[in-house]
Amino acid sequence: MVAHGRSRSDRRDGPFAIVRAQEEHDRDRGGEEHLSGGRGAILRRAAREGVLHLRGQLRVAGAAVGSGAPHPRRPSRAWGGAHRGCAAADSRAQSAAARIQTRARVSRLGARFPADGFAEDQANGVGRGDSCAPESRRRAVAMNRFFAIVNPAAGGGRCGKRAEAVLAELRASGLPMEVVWTRRPGEATRHARAAYREGYRSFLIVGGDGTTFEVLNGIFPEAEGASERPRLALLPLGTGNSFLRDFLLVEEVEAAPVARARSVDAQGGAAEALHRVREALRQGRTRTCDVLRLAHREGVLYFLNLLSVGFPADVAMVTNRWFKPLGEVGYLLGVFACLVRLKRRAFPVRVEDAPELDARRCLFLTFSNSKFTGGRMLIAPHADPCDGLIEYVRWGPIGRIGLLRQLPGLFDGSHVAHPLCERRAVRRIEFSLEGPVPVMVDGEVVRVQCQRLDVLPAAIEVMI
Template identity: 55%
Template sequence: MEPGFSAHGFDEDKAVDAGGGNAQISGTREGRKPIVSDAFLAVVNPAAGGGRCAKLVGPALERLRAGGIRLDVVETRGPGDATELTRDAYRRGRRKFLAVGGDGTSYEIVNGLFPEAEGGDRPSLAFLPLGTGNSFLRDFSDRGVEFAAEALLEGRSQACDVLRMKHKGGVIHYINLLSMGFAADVAAFRARHLQRYGHLGYFLAIFTCLARLNRRPFPLRVEGQSELDSRRCLFLTFNNSKFTGGTMMIAPQAEVNDGLIEYVRWGAIGRLGLIGNLHTLYDGTHVKHPLAERQAVRCVEFALEQPVDVMVDGEVLTLHCESLDVLPSALNVMV
C-alpha cells in the first residue's frame, strides 16, 4: 500500500489521483456544489483475503493506471469504513467506485451508495477481487482479477438490480444474495467460533451444522400469495446473482438485471439426503430435487417472530426482516 492512503485522509477532502499527487475533492460543506469527478474512487480493504489484498493491491492498481484509468485511492481501517467513505464520496459528487477486496467490501460500498442513490444519478461499481470470496463476479467469469481488470480497461458495463431488505432496525441493500437457514447457520458459526481457521473453519462449520441440522420455518409471503408459507425448510435464499461461496451455484436461474428476486427454497431434507445431494449445490441441479422449489418474484413479506441470522453477500447479520423488494437497474457494474 502506498503511503497516505487512509480513510482519515479522504475524510479531510484529500485523495491521491492517478498521477500520484494530492487532488482536492470538492464537497457540499459550507454550501459548495458537488463536483462530479471522472476518476474511480478505489476503496481498498487491506485486510481482505487474510491480508492478501494489501500485498497485491499496489501492482494491480498500477496496471489500471498504466492503461489510462484515473484512480483516487482510500483505505479502510475496519468494518463499516467502506460504507462511510462511499456515502461521503457520493454526496460530494463521486459516481464511479472500485471495490478492492472481496464480496464484503462490495457489500459495504453498495450500502454507502444506497438509499441515497435511489433518487440521484446511477453510480458505477467496478471490482478488483483480492478478497476471500468473490461470488458476484462468478456470474460473468471465473478469471477473477484478470477479468475484472479487463472490464475496467475496456470500459465494459451493464445495468444491475439492487435488492433492498427492510428490517426493524433499518434497511440494507445487496447485489449478490441473502440466505436464511442452513447456509446462514454455517456462516454464523464459522464467523463466531472458527474464523481463525480459514477454509478449514468453513468445513468444520458445515459438519457442526450438519450434526445439529436445525430445519425450521421462516414465515413469509411472496408476491401473488395470499397465505403465509410457514413450512419447515433447510434454507431459503433470495438472490440477485447465481453464486455463493465462490463456486456454489445456489440460484442457477438468477439474472442480475431482470428486475426480479430469484427465490430458492429447499424443504426439510434429512441429513443423509443433504449429504448425498451436497454436490448438486455446485452445479445448480439441487433445484430439481423434489423438496426444492424456485420462483422469480418482485417482493417478499416476512412474518418472523424474532430476529434471525442471515448471510448477505458473505457477511453475517442478525435481522428482524420485514420486506424485500428490487431496485431495478439501480447500479452500473463494470463486468
C-alpha cells in the same frame, strides 16, 4: 480610548499591518520566528517587494512602497482580526501600472499562481488540494475519477499484499483514482457515503463480497432514483468473490447447471474475474445490474448477491468465526460443522401476492440476485442479476443423510431438482417473523427482523 498607546484610527489596517506586527514580535523575542515554517520571513519579503497575498487577495503597494513614507501601525493581533481588516480594506481595481507590476513579480511563482490575483475560494484551498475548492469544481473532479476503497483484511489478508501492485498497474494505464484503505468493519460504508456526497459516481472496490456489501450501503439509499447510476468495478481479492462469477460463464445459451458451473472453474475463478475487470476498466465496458433491498425493523439493507436464512446463515456464521482465512475450504468445513447440529425451522413469508403465509419448516430460504454463494456454491442456478427479479429458493426439512447425499448438488446447481426443493422468480417478499434471526447477506451475518424484500431494477452499472 486607546489600546497599547494607539488610537482606533491607527488600528485601522492596511495590507501590511500584519507584517509590521510580525517584525515587532520578532524584535521582542530576540529574532525568534513567530510563524512556523518561515512564513514570517515570506510575508516580510513580500512586503518589501510590494506584493502581499492575504485572504485570497493580491495587494500591490502604490507610491508608498519604497518611498519611506510611514504606514499606520497596529498591535500584534490574532490572524482572524487581520483577515477581517484586509477584507474591509480598499478593494478598488488596481491601476494599469500596478497590474503590470504584479504580473512581473508573480510570474516567477509559476503557472499555478495567476498574475491577476486569486478568487478567495481558490486561495483558501492552496496547499490543501481539492477539499477547499468550490463545490462545483470538486464535484466535477470527482465525477471524472474513481473512488477506490481497499479492504486489506479481505481474503485472509491476501488483498492487502496484492492491492498495491494492482492499483499501480491501473494508475499506469491512466485510470484516475482517489484511494482509501479501511482499517475496521464499517469504514467502507462511511467512505463510500462521503465520496458519493462529494460527487463520485464511479467506485473501485478492492476486496470481496463483504467489502462490496459495505460500499453499496454507503452509496444507497441516496442513489435511489438518481439520474446517473453508480458504477462499480469489483477487483475480486476477497474470500468468496461470488457475485462476479455470474459474468464469467462462457456459454451464453441455456445449459445444464453442471456445465455452467464447470465453465466458471475452467476460467480460473477469481483470476479470470480480475482480468475481466481490468479490461472493462480500460474499455469503459459496463452492464446494468439490479440491487436487492431489505427493509427490517431497524432500517434498510442493500445487497447484490443473496440473502439467506436457515442453514446457509448458520454455515456463514461458523465459517466467519472459525474458518474464514481458509477461503472456500473453510466454507466447506463450516458446512460439515453445521451438519452436526442441523436445524430445520419455519420462516413465515408471503411470496408476491399469495393469499396465505408459507410457514412450513425448511432447511433454508434464499433470495438471490446472482447464482453463487460461498465462492463456488451454485445455490440459485436460475438467478440473473440483470432481469429485475428475485430468485426464491426454498429447500424443505431434509435430514442429515439426505443432505450429505445432495451436498454435491449445492455446488453444481442440481439440488433444485430435488423433490423437497422449490424455486420461482418473484418481485416482492413479505416476512412475518416473531423477532430477529441470523441472516446471511453477501457473506456477512447480521441479526435482524426482516419485514419486506424487493428489487431495484437496473440500479447500478457493473464494470465487467
